[in-house]
Amino acid sequence: MPTWSKYSTLFHSERFGYFLYSTMSNCLIQVDEPHYRFLQQLEMEPSVADNGFDTSFISLLKAKHILVERGENEKLLMLKQYKKNCNCYGRGDLSLTICPTLACNFDCSYCFENSQHDTTVMSEETIENLLAFIRKKSGAGNIHIDWYGGEPTLAFDTVELISNKMLAKGMKLHGAQMTTNGFLLDIKKIKALNDLKINSIQITLDGPKTVHDRRRKLHDGRPTFGKVLANIDQLMSSSYKGKCDIRVNIDKNNRECFPALREKLMKRYKGKKVTVYPARVKGEESSTLNTGEWAKYCLDLYEKYGIITKYMLYPKSNDTGLCIAHFTNSFVSGPSGELYKCWEDVGMREKTIGNVNSDEPLSNHELPVLYTVGTDQYANEECRKCCFLPICRNACPRKRLSKTETCTHFKQYIVQCMESTYDIFKTAETSCDLLNKPFETLENKGYRIIYPSDNE
Ligand code: SF4
Ligand code: SF4
Incomplete structure (x- = not known):
């Protein structure tokens, strides 16, 4: 029965x-x-x-x-765990985040990277070793690159060099994305994007001009909003074929300004491939919205303004990996060829898992194991008792390891x-x-x- x-x-x-x-x-x-x-x-x-x-x-x-x-529930849970493991531990396509430099021209108060003043740019030797690593790890699969930093436009020559070498060597560069502050994205760089297979650009704003300029300044204190917006205008009226995602960093100090900014930007870029979405930014504890506050914020955005964000929609099934840290064939590479498993680890020497310049590029297996097996909810006693396990898929492995904010907002x-x-x-x-x-x-x-x- x-x-x-x-x-x-x-x-x-x-x-x-x-x-x-x-x-x-x-x-x-x-x-x-x-x-x-x-x-x-x-x-x-x-x-x-x-x-x-x-x-x-x-x-x-x-x-x-x-x-x-x-016994049916136990079998179904096992099936979800199996699907997730296949998805995470497969060795098909390669997803690589490359930071050609960790230097940044902005001085954002909440930035988690402590290395903006490290001006190292990837050397030719590192580039060659990185390409050998990519070839080995991608096998017959496709390659997806995320250009990240620091600020990748500060080392745009390196972005071009690596992409062109990959294409010249016949590597399957399926598509690339660039995360940039947008300040140096001038017309010369914009014209190069299609050839470099960059089909998605993510640019961050922190609010309308007054708010953004207070929070995202150049190192010498100069404002950045006007130039970034002018560059987005140029990008979206150019021959660039990709999309532009405008990410608006939100914390307790600027959460009120998002709806009006979004409306303005959506009107400005009507008919263009532009999305404007809010993203929780983590800075000082007093200003950071916790998981519950963020969920409430997203629900209110829908209630008051009809803005749909993924946080307020029906949950997806917990049978895929969440991020780069979960996938065996995903890595982050820093400018000295050092490798990481999480974007937020970039610049932290103690979090490296190897270096493309070594004979054996992957040398520290402990951290990848901790991020995958060590944070696996299906293997966790408390999670196995929880009725949210089948939909609890937004628990960041890094936070689970440090035991902060592990449970889903659902x-x-x-x-x-x-x-x-x-x-x-x-x-x-x-x-x-x-x-x-x-x-x-x-x-x-x-x-x-x-x-x-x-x-x-
Ligand atoms: S472990 Fe967390 S912080 Fe790191 S990439 Fe994944 S979701 Fe982001
Ligand atoms: S809600 Fe918390 S206890 Fe439940 S599965 Fe998710 S992380 Fe585990």
Whole structure:
């Protein structure tokens, strides 16, 4: 006899009605009141599943692992763990973050990199050894490069040299992204981007002019907003074929300014491949938003301004890796050829895992093991007891190692995230109605799947 899974939850939303979700199958189902009352009974007394209430509904509950057989949850968890391991430990494509220099022309108060004054630029010898490392690690797979720093435009010649050598050697450079402050992104560099396969540029702003210029200055104190914006204008009116993501760094001191800035930028770049999104920046503890405060901020952005961020949407399944630290074939390389497993480790000598200039480039296996096996939630006793494990996929391995902020924000905000997801679904439903397109109604069967939708 199947029983109610510990990963299944019923909830009543004052605004939207009755719902059921499963963190195991990652689904959200809307039900009418009779189905909800039946589910309440079923949760207490699984034998009512056989009373003939609605057999197709019971079949759905079994298919979505809301009702489970003995041992089923353990097998499903193992399957998720297996998928995650295949995904993380595979040796297919290579993802490499390259910092051609750690120097930076900005002096942001919250910057985690303590090496902006290190002016080392990658030498020719290191470049050759890095290329040999790339060739060995990429095998027959594709290569994706993230140009990072420091500020990569300070060493743009090196970016060009490495990219051109890769292309000349027939290496499969599938695409590249550059994370830059945008200040030195002049027309000459913009013209080179397509040939260098750079198809995504991320530029950070900290708010409108007054706020940005207070927080992101040059070393000599000069402001930067005007020049960065002019460079984005040039980029988006050039022949550059890629996209531009404008990341707005948010903490307690500038959180109010995001919606208005986003609106202005979206109008300015209407019809262009530009996105504007908020990102939590971690500086001094007193100004940094913690995980819960960040989730609340993102939920409020949707409630008040209709701004959708991934933090307020229905969670994804925890069966993929999160970041570079989780993937065996992902590395960060510094300008001296030193290798790391996390962007935030860059510049910290004690966090290096090897060096491309050595005969054996990967020498310290302890840190990669700690970031992967050591932070694996599926192997953690506390996580295995937690009903959020199947959707808890935003726990940064670095934070888990240092035992700060390990739990997902969904633990606290799952109902609000479900409500936002349903609200977006309602908007789609209204549009379909206006366009005379078919959309399953709740009245049809007394229940319907909200997430994942049929076409996902
Ligand atoms: S370990 Fe954390 S800080 Fe490092 S790259 Fe991954 S998510 Fe980012
Ligand atoms: S990290 Fe926290 S929320 Fe996530 S599975 Fe573990 S105990 Fe649950």
